[in-house]
Amino acid sequence: MSTELDIAELREWDERIKEKAGGFGLECYPQEYEICDHFQMLSYMAYSGMPSHYPHWSYGKSYEKLKTTYDHGISGLPYEMVINSCPCIAYLMRDNSLALSVLTMAHVYGHNDFFKNNFNFAQTRAEWTVSTFKLHAERIRSYVEDPSIGRNEVESVLDAAHALSLQLNRNRALRKRSPKEQISAAVERARPAKDAFQTIHKRHEEPAIDLNKFPLEPEADLLLFIRDNNRQLTDWQRDLLTVVHEEAEYFLPQIETKIMNEGWASFWHRTIMNSLELPQKLQLEFLVHHNQVVRPILGEINPYHLGLKIWDDIRRRFGETGGEAPATSEPPDFKARGKLFEVRETDRDTSFIRRFLSDELIEELGLFRYQARGKDEVVTHVANEDGYDMIRKTLIDNVGMGAVPVIKVEDADFGRNRTLYLKHYHDGRDLELDFAEKTLEHLFFLWGRPVVIETLMNNRGILLSFDEEGFDTKKHS
């Protein structure tokens, strides 16, 4: 541990890595490294790598948790911490060995390229990331320091907003319709289908449509909806909701591409490291670390492992070897590279798995599907003819935002008393009731009027509500 990183040496390695990465066709933001000790690293991790971030106790909690696991040696610190910004900022730990630092740098260039080119990240405005987060922090600090607001008030709004921050529109490529367009779409939907024989048929009755219903179309951006439609909120409360929403939106692409992104970075760090002709000592150490990172974890999904396997498979299938597995120590050939770069641009985890996790790969990885039965989790499907589709589907449901229930605002004036009526779009998975109760309480706090959510529990319709009297459940047909 006595080794301290020599910046001149790192710079030399960086030049070589950058040259290789460029040679393979990676296209990156300018790179920036900060050398830090492990306390700083833990801090950066607690705040998602952001150099500046608004204060909230949950970050203190995640620091404590990280530190506990680190102190107990349960987890080593990750080799990389890199944020989607331009220039791309990454952190190197001063206690790490040279081989580990070089590996980290190669890995970071993979992420950097992914951030810059994957379509999910197109709207994150990477060049403004650091300053946006800093601005958010300054605004929130100013509310905390304002004697008429104070820490506790800010904290309770942030607590509630954090609980709902992932209830947002997940497909940002689809434009939200304006109120006018929503009205014409509703009229269009209500109109009967075109009838070729309308002259001889009895005329259809004009269907009644309620254009006063609000919102006309279900609304997924919960925080924004509350911000815009709860008139009781003060400006600073609205601003807090905006900040939390914007941060969630910023992190959304990273949630949606975890497997692809980690796989991509692992794929390229291996390729780059192998092409650097490392001295033997470094090469061996690199192999040890590499294998630690991309090893399968029994009973779980290691995104580094799964991602790398799929990228390798794409390279094999679309490369010049014609289905033969190429040597992983060689850089991918021209043909394979074309496909790899195309996929890294156009996919997210769900589509990546659907398109490229083949039956053979499921078999090779020994994936299985499990479900709770009584007190145990029991394997329901294994990698065979009957299981492939189910395994793939379940995996798709669990990656990225698939793990977050889809909940939308259906009616903001339910029962004509401004009750907020939400609907959970049930896909076979029930909500966790404890969590739903506490989250509804947060929602009630922000909305200021009763809130109701419609969902299924054990195949039966149920309404969960929260109002002045507290939590309640009711049957719903």
Add this chain to the structure above:
Amino acid sequence: MSTSDTIFRPYSSSESLRSDRSAGDRQRHREKVLESIRDNISDLIAEEAIIGQSSDRIIKIPIRSIREYRFIYGKNSPGVGAGDGNTEEGQVVGRARGQEPGPGPAGNQPGIDYYETDVTLDELINIMFEDLALPDLEQKRLRQVLSERTFKRRGYRQVGVHAHLDKKRSARARVRRKMASKRVAVERSDGRFPFHQDDLKYRHRVPDMKPSSNAVVICIMDTSGSMDTMKKYLARSFFFLLHRFVCTRYQNVDLVFIAHHTQAREVTEEEFFHKGESGGTMISSGYNKALEVIRDRYHPDHWNIYAFHCSDGDNFESDNEATLRAADQLCEVCNLFGYGEIKPYTLHYESSLIEVFENIEAPNYQAVMIKRKEDVWPSFRALLRRERLPETTTTDTSA
């Protein structure tokens, strides 16, 4: 590929440049954790482990971490895992949620995150007792008990720690020296007249003992045969809290321990907490012993007297009258007479002293009922918070 140079920001070994940015949030989180300990304290002290332990013992309290709630999927949500190739259908791969943490794909399961916090028994007790006090403590003559140990200022010194520097006085001393030296001193070339060591004045502080009133706490416990292990345990828990409370909050309060069955005797702390006896129950004996001790050693004019009695209330019928009389006398001489009745079972009727004591009209009598381990702490609080809650006269915490 970008051609711009990669930037390396070197590590700065200077402490001042590496701010501990998470300190504030950690502090707030810690506060929330302590709040949750406070909320669950009756559960914690119902745990047998802490009763009768030495105070510097570190207790590891598993704390369910302060949860951040979101809408998440529940138990029937399936998952995918990687196997070793030999996985078979129907094989159990983990425990379902709510049982034990089992394997699951990241981000899907809420996980039960517990972590342990080290708290010393003293810290815990400080949290517990922070808003409690011996009620109605009166000024008595011949005060001995020192309740507070603080400092007060006394004069100024030429030396001291920087925090105690008196800036105004130091500045004044400098001006004085400047005036005095005007005629003799050669002016410095830059015209400045800096502070000299002799100018600096430090506030001097001396320890300050605040005498408060004398107080004695008399613990009376029923050790008769009807007090079985469970009842004794509850009684001892109660007295343990009382003992710790008095020792923590007051520097010099006398404690008297009296154990009784048909006869009463004064015992040591050790005996009181660790010895069992048997026999019938004559509660009046305990009270008379207490009165005797008060007569001999603690004159009510000089002492604040607190008497607490724990019993299952299963007294000899014939003794009730004598008991009531003795209780009345105790109320007269004591600042507070507290009675805790321990009734862990309500299956069959047992005679209850609470009913007998209903005739006591003295405002400084208070009774609580203890049925379960969980009641010990609330009853204890109820007794000692009387001053703050004057409307509660009899608190039955079992309700």
